Amino acid sequence: MGGQYRIKGDKYPRMRRRRRRGRLVAAAVASVAVLGMIGWGTLQLIDLFTGGGGKASAAGTKAGCGTRATPSATPTATGPLPEPAKITVNVFNATTRSGLAKQTADELKKRGFKIGDVGNATKQFDKKVKGTGLLLGPDSALDTSLPVLATQLGNAEYRAEAARKGTAVDLIIGDKFKGLTKKADADKALTALANPEPTPGASKRGC
Structure with a gap:
């Protein structure tokens, strides 16, 4: 070689391009690492917002095992269900319309x-x-007689009175009452109440 680079002995001139290649490789590795971290973070966010918090939900469920929520419009029962013939119902009219209690x-x-x-x-x-009706009974009726009666009146609230004595339950007719649930629908609800289907994904072990 002539000019600036002249070979002397067994030594050769260093070319700076090798350093540039090293920098390019390092930059590529760093880019891959950054992209990997971004992807991992994205997956974590997706998991968080689409149900990845299952463990937290399960923990929350266990923590609330001892809490009894206010009964919903859908009747539920946990104890043996009495037949309608064994349930005494007092019927009271809380509206301004006459004759509803007897009917x-x-x-x-x-x-x-x-x-x-x-x-x-x-x-x-x-x-x-203000609703369709209110069903009242003793504590012993909360998971037995009241849910059975609730199948006859859709969307009725029902609750127990701790100081109440006896086994009879009350049906108090409210402002939105338009009649009892159709018998065919009430019979279906009563059958479903007596033979509940397991909730998908629910734990087999109780609280």
């Missing part, structure tokens, strides 16, 4: 329920039940 009591009697007292609601509930 409802007669229909419940046709469906196999025993009928107790029939009349107007007490001052505590008169004109104060």
